[in-house]
Amino acid sequence: MALLEVHNLVKAFGGLKANDDVSFTVDQGELLGLIGPNGAGKTTLFNCIAGMFPPTSGRIVFAGEDVTALGAPEMARRGLARTFQVYVAAGDLNVLENVMVGCFMHTRSQSKARALAEGILDDIGLRDLKLNLVSELPVAAQKRVTMATALATSPRLLLLDEVAAGLNPSEIEDIMAGIRHIHADLGITVMLIEHVMELVMNVSQRVIVLDYGKKIAEGPPRDVARNPVVIKAYLGERYVRERKVSSDGDRHEHHGRADS
Amino acid sequence: MEAIRNALDFSDFPRIDRMVALAVVLLLVTFPLFPHSAFAMATMIQFLMFSLYGMGWNTIGGYGGQVDLGKAQYVGIGAYTTTVCLLRWDIPFWVSMPLGACLSIGWSFIIGYPLFQLKGHYFAIATIATSLVLKDIFEVWKFVGAARGLGILPFKYQTPDFLRLIFKEDVYYYYTIFGLFIIGLLYMNWFRKSRLGFQLRSIKDNEEVARSLGINVHWAKIKTYAIATAFVSVVGSFHAVYVKNIEPEDTMSLDISILIALMAMLGGAGSLWGPIIGAGVLIPLKSYLKEWLGAAAGLVGIDLILYGLIIMIISAFEPRGLWGIVEKIRRRKRI
Numbered sequence: 237m238a239l240l241e242v243h244n245l246v247k248a249f250g251g252l253k254a255n256d257d258v259s260f261t262v263d264q265g266e267l268l269g270l271i272g273p274n275g276a277g278k279t280t281l282f283n284c285i286a287g288m289f290p291p292t293s294g295r296i297v298f299a300g301e302d303v304t305a306l307g308a309p310e311m312a313r314r315g316l317a318r319t320f321q322v323y324v325a326a327g328d329l330n331v332l333e334n335v336m337v338g339c340f341m342h343t344r345s346q347s348k349a350r351a352l353a354e355g356i357l358d359d360i361g362l363r364d365l366k367l368n369l370v371s372e373l374p375v376a377a378q379k380r381v382t383m384a385t386a387l388a389t390s391p392r393l394l395l396l397d398e399v400a401a402g403l404n405p406s407e408i409e410d411i412m413a414g415i416r417h418i419h420a421d422l423g424i425t426v427m428l429i430e431h432v433m434e435l436v437m438n439v440s441q442r443v444i445v446l447d448y449g450k451k452i453a454e455g456p457p458r459d460v461a462r463n464p465v466v467i468k469a470y471l472g473e474r475y476v477r478e479r480k481v482s483s484d485g486d487r488h489e490h491h492g493r494a495d496s
Numbered sequence: 497m498e499a500i501r502n503a504l505d506f507s508d509f510p511r512i513d514r515m516v517a518l519a520v521v522l523l524l525v526t527f528p529l530f531p532h533s534a535f536a537m538a539t540m541i542q543f544l545m546f547s548l549y550g551m552g553w554n555t556i557g558g559y560g561g562q563v564d565l566g567k568a569q570y571v572g573i574g575a576y577t578t579t580v581c582l583l584r585w586d587i588p589f590w591v592s593m594p595l596g597a598c599l600s601i602g603w604s605f606i607i608g609y610p611l612f613q614l615k616g617h618y619f620a621i622a623t624i625a626t627s628l629v630l631k632d633i634f635e636v637w638k639f640v641g642a643a644r645g646l647g648i649l650p651f652k653y654q655t656p657d658f659l660r661l662i663f664k665e666d667v668y669y670y671y672t673i674f675g676l677f678i679i680g681l682l683y684m685n686w687f688r689k690s691r692l693g694f695q696l697r698s699i700k701d702n703e704e705v706a707r708s709l710g711i712n713v714h715w716a717k718i719k720t721y722a723i724a725t726a727f728v729s730v731v732g733s734f735h736a737v738y739v740k741n742i743e744p745e746d747t748m749s750l751d752i753s754i755l756i757a758l759m760a761m762l763g764g765a766g767s768l769w770g771p772i773i774g775a776g777v778l779i780p781l782k783s784y785l786k787e788w789l790g791a792a793a794g795l796v797g798i799d800l801i802l803y804g805l806i807i808m809i810i811s812a813f814e815p816r817g818l819w820g821i822v823e824k825i826r827r828r829k830r831i
């Protein structure tokens with residue numbers, strides 16, 4: 237059964253079509269990858285689905301209901317959670333309190349929210365950090381906090397936006413294990429954006445590729461990786477990226493714009 | 497039940513905080529028993545009043561991060577409601593005070609809806625504008641005495657009058673405002689742990705994230721603005737019977753709005769103790785400055801200079817105020 241259906245979605249910013257006639261479905265229980273070069277429109281697509289802003293045209297159906305016009309809070313209440321690619325936690329909330337905010341979506345009671353949040357933190361392996369401010373944590377832990385906070389709303393569909401960006405290989409292993417756990421053990425449908433293709437290939441059952449706002453390919457990871465159109469879309473990108481990696485010898489840090 | 501338990505539960509603060517708080521409360525309870533001047537008593541009452549104003553401001557301004565510079569209009573609504581009710585219909589304080597709060601809340605919904613479409617500096621400036629507009633209306637409104645305001649003549653009442661809250665001795669006012677102070681403090685202790693409190697802190701942190709967590713940001717701000725408003729209005733009503741002479745200028749001027757915000761920001765916006773610390777520092781300072789220098793004409797502006805200085809110091813060094821400094825030191829010790 238399709239949990240999410242996107243029909244002919246267009247999102248234009250002035251003259252620029254960040255999403256151009258994109259259609260796809262996400263099945264209940266699936267782990268779907270969404271890849272594409274930088275600026276392809278992946279984050280914009282998430283923002284449209286999550287109700288952060290209305291699409292220019294097209295239709296979005298979630299759990300059998302047309303949700304195209306709904307705002308972000310309504311989408312959250314219907315069971316859609318998402319993380320943010322760029323999240324600057326400047327506030328004074330500690331890790332536990334951050335997750336509690338998500339829990340408060342379903343309860344008014346502070347003690348219930350707290351108990352729920354503690355459970356999630358144990359599950360995600362953040363128990364020892366619960367009293368730290370999010371801003372004082374390393375990037376990898378911050379990413380896990382944003383995942384835990386999204387999970388706290390008990391979603392049916394979880395949208396993850398580049399949760400592995402900026403992490404080193406062993407941290408990426410950890411976060412991928414976390415995603416598998418959320419998908420397999422908690423039974424949550426997951427849609428995963430990743431800029432680096434290889435990561436998505438490992439965990440996803442199916443992959444969608446965006447380029448310049450258009451869907452250029454869709455299918456099992458292995459087929460998509462061999463698709464000449466996809467290779468072409470990525471080639472220029474990768475060339476640039478590899479040159480950058482070799483020139484500063486650093487881990488691949490990607491340059492995302494602030495999503496807003 | 498849980499709400500009451502939460503209001504009375506201060507256990508998440510370190511022991512030292514609770515000891516100091518208890519000592520301060522004991523000091524406040526016993527203060528009138530010690531020999532004191534009328535000036536000291538007046539300053540203490542001002543301190544309690546401004547602590548309450550600051551607590552109210554702290555909900556939307558501190559926890560919610562929405563810098564509200566128009567709180568004085570609600571001092572005015574509370575004060576005028578109580579005074580007009582008493583003078584025209586002899587309605588006692590304990591009826592006119594909640595009535596004033598209801599009027600304030602109603603007005604806050606009307607202007608809150610458009611106000612919170614604005615963000616940051618635009619919001620702050622718009623709050624100033626709304627407050628000044630209301631003040632201008634009161635300055636020409638005959639029914640409420642226009643620019644000359646209204647006066648309550650205390651000798652018309654048999655004092656002490658606990659229903660109308662008309663007293664000759666300040667000590668009665670002191671304990672009344674102290675009672676409200678304790679209620680306000682307990683309410684704030686509940687508020688910071690409530691769902692709305694968490695939602696606001698999330699909004700202050702990042703509105704997009706807050707929205708994605710199911711929070712109706714606009715509505716949460718409007719609701720909180722109404723709570724802040726109710727605090728201010730109640731103290732405004734108290735101000736009316738305590739001072740017994742109200743004018744638009746001394747209830748609704750920009751000075752008062754700024755002083756309310758500044759107090760909370762100096763002490764520590766978004767913390768329980770912040771507004772109390774801020775009032776504890778600023779009110780005596782202001783009173784004594786006025787006492788020593790204010791008589792000399794032309795020097796009255798000195799407190800404005802002082803406010804300006806404090807704003808600059810806070811924004812340059814520690815946006816979270818005096819309490820922010822304490823927390824920073826604690827954090828450093830813990831790590």
Ligand SMILES: Nc1ncnc2c1ncn2[C@@H]1O[C@H](COP(=O)(O)OP(=O)(O)O)[C@@H](O)[C@H]1O
Pocket residue numbers: 249252254272273274275276277278279280281493495496
């Ligand atoms: N809020 C916005 N306003 C204007 N342009 C935007 C906005 N968000 C994204 N864009 C533009 O849309 C395009 C797609 O961006 P984005 O969805 O962030 O790509 P990706 O996540 O795939 O890297 C980019 O050209 C970007 O500059």
Ligand SMILES: [Mg+2]
Pocket residue numbers: 278279280321492
């Ligand atoms: Mg992106």
